[in-house]
Amino acid sequence: MISAKYKLLLCSGIVTALAACSPADNATVAARPPTAVKVSPLKAELVQNRVQALGTLLAKESINISSNVTEKITALHFDDGDKVKAGQLLITLQQDEEAAQLSSARADLAEQERELARLKGLIAKQSAAQTEYDQRQTAKLRAESKIAEIQALLAERNIRAPFSGVMGLRQLSPGALVSPGTSISTLDDISVMRLDFQLPSLGIGAIATGQSVVARSEALGEDFDATISAIATRINPVDRSITARALIDNPEGKLKPGMLMLVTLITDEHEAVMIPESALQSIQLRHYVWIMSGEKLAERREVKLGIRKPGFVEIRSGAKAGEQLIYEGFSALQDGAPVAPQGSD
Known part of the structure; x- marks a missing residue:
């Protein structure tokens, strides 16, 4: 049997243990001094989804000038x-031979025309047969065809x-x-340039004829406005890309065929909350940010991310514009801990 003294000691220990677990002593987080942090209000800004590709410039029209004949x-x-x-x-x-042939053919035509005129008068007097006139008419047509043939040969030599x-x-x-x-030489119409570039076929829904793009030439250090004029009807089965063509006005002739251009295509434009990547905490596949509540307490929020741009990431859910983001000094924070905002940079 347990003695009365032992029972008293046992009950005293249980009471002490229960007192140690009381809510008053469990509020150590709130009792800590505020942690110095830096905060900044979240703001919505206009962001753009951009796709970039490399393209090659072609002239609007371009040929190698050559000859159809050996001469x-x-x-x-x-x-x-x-x-x-x-x-x-x-x-x-050189066309001396063709010029001589043309003179001969013209002389033959003139002769046929004279004979036709003579026969026409004789027929009126019934001194010549109609068949002879018809034969001369056929000879005239052959002479005219010969002239046209020689003129075509001359055109090939001009x-x-x-x-x-x-x-x-x-x-x-x-x-x-x-x-x-x-x-012999080349001829290019560079008043308008064609810019051909490839995009992954998964992005085919993001492009359309008439859409504006920006093309940059690193060689010139200049951006040029372009408009998509056509999209290929077939997808490349090797790399699953699709070719699009844009037109660029080139009134000053700065752009040359064969130049490499960096094409930037804006596929989406919307309002978004962007935060510095340094303010983001990531644990495996989950992402968190720290928000300062109105009572100056730290609150950890799970967020969903959107697009990224250098140094920043979009918050699609979990935080909204107007809230105070803790972007520095949150590494040792606990949820609900008091904070002392030091302002923003």
Whole structure:
């Protein structure tokens, strides 16, 4: 049996233990001195989702100027870098033989026309047969066809600009023998530039014709406004990318075909609360921030994140504009601990 004295000691110990667990002694967090922290009000700002890609510039129209026939160059009617108009004569090839053939064909036509006029008078006097007149009429048509054929040969020996643009560097000189496929020079219409760039096919819903993009040339250190004019109808099966084409006005001719451009595409624009990444606490896949309540107590909140930009991250839920963010001095805080705000930087 337990003695009365032992029972008294046992009951005294239980009472002491219960007293140690009382709510008054459990408020050690609130009894601590306030922790010095730095706070700043959360603000909503306009943010943009941006997608970047590399693109290559192409001229609006671009060709290598060559000859359709094998012949010698007799004259070049342009200098390097000249601006030319559509239809302007650029190159003359040797054409003496064709010119002689044209003179002969014209003489034959003139003869057929004279004979037709003579036969027409004789037919009126019933001194010539209608069949003879018809034969001369056919001969006249053949002479006209021959002239058209020779004129086509002459046109191949007078190379003209198919569109307005800027000439490139001359590759040959007068007297050189050219053949089909030999490049004599280049012609580019750079008044408007085409910019082709690739995007992941997952972003196809974020682009549309008529959409504005910004294209930056690091070589020039300048940004240019562009507009998407077309989107490819097929996705590349190798890398699952899709090609889009944008147009850039180039009135001063700064942009050149082949230049590399960094394309920035704005896919979304909205109001968001952004905080410094340094104010974020992450534990595995969960993210937290510390908020100072109106009673100057620290409150840890779980938040959902959105887009990121250098040094900052979007808070989509868990905190809102107007609340006081503790962005420095929260490493040793406990939930509900008093804080002493020191202001913001």
